[in-house]
Amino acid sequence: MSRVFVVIRFRVGESAQAEFAVRLQAALDVLGKQKGFVAARAGRNVDDPELLALTLEWENIGSYRRALSPYEVKLAAVPLLSEAIDEPTAYEELLPEYLPQH
Known part of the structure; x- marks a missing residue:
């Protein structure tokens, strides 16, 4: 089975981002404690600061x-995830992580 990455x-709004964080x-x-979890990363779009x-x-x-x-996930994570933009989120890895050769 391939690794999966999820993009949500x-x-x-900028004024609500501190509470959102x-x-x-x-x-x-809670998600990080679940079996099979590998990593997470969050960020703000550089051209549209309201897009996280x-x-x-x-x-x-x-x-x-x-x-x-x-x-515990249904309490802490699912309500937040339900606020996401409605679009497909899970992607099956096609290529291994690319690391440039120096």
């Missing part, structure tokens, strides 16, 4: 889907 985008950290705290992105990496699609089921 949010539209958050607190909720995002709480969601990542969260990427999650999982060992496989099953790990990602199962990670959304525990009660």
Whole structure:
């Protein structure tokens, strides 16, 4: 099975981003404890500061889907994730991580 990365985008007004970051950290705290979790990264778009992105990496699609089921995830992460822009989010890895040769 291939690794899966998840790209979740949010539209958050600049004045609401500090509160959003607190909720995002709480969601990542519980997601990061789930079996199959590899890494997470969050950022703000450089051209549109109200567009935020969260990427999650999982060992496989099953790990990602199962990670959304525990009660603590439903409390801390699912409400935040439900605010995401409605678009497909999970991507199967086609190529291994590219690291430039120096």
